[in-house]
Amino acid sequence: MRSNSLFKGSLTTIILTLLEQNEMMYGYEITQKVKEIANDLKITEGALYPALHKLEGDSLLTASFKKVGNRTRKYYKLTENGKTESVNRLNDLKDFVEQMQLILNTKLTTQ
Template sequence: MKNSQLYKGSLNTIIMKLLEENGKMYGYEITQKVKLITNGELNITEGALYPALHKLEADGLLDVEIEKVDNRMRKYYKLTESGQKETINRLTELENFIKNMQTLVNPKLEF
């Protein structure tokens, strides 16, 4: 990840937002979607993604479905009901953080 320290605290929120929008996704699909949306500016590594997915699952925010695709087993992740509620909370928190950072970085702009 470029500027990984800046993105590190937002990884779970990014994952949850993508799952909210797409229903269910598998790990590689998540990494590619982030790369596509950010025009290659943000690359999530497997070393960052899978621990985050496992933590979200352990916290009861994600469910896992295993499906056979092209003779391979693939793990799909999707939000639980509590995961959907938590996504809304985290997105609101992130939006407020971004607004406050914009105010601090460029106080002359009004939002």
């Protein structure tokens, strides 16, 4: 991956989708899951936590604290509105990718 700039606008969709798939996750776990799935994509804490807080403020996520060993972790979970928003954003992203493929394929065939 040459640049993460294309993914910056998709961070919210990535978070919502991962939470939909995994039910409940904490911040570091989200960054590691993204790294595991898309090795070249790095989500920094500086980008992740403001996005999580915004989603929580928008009532798309709820947060709860759990003690794990000597640590207290903040786990995030989708609300019902978050589940709906996750589906909507994923559909929007799929539509966008399809449109981009049409544009790029047209450009490639005309050259």
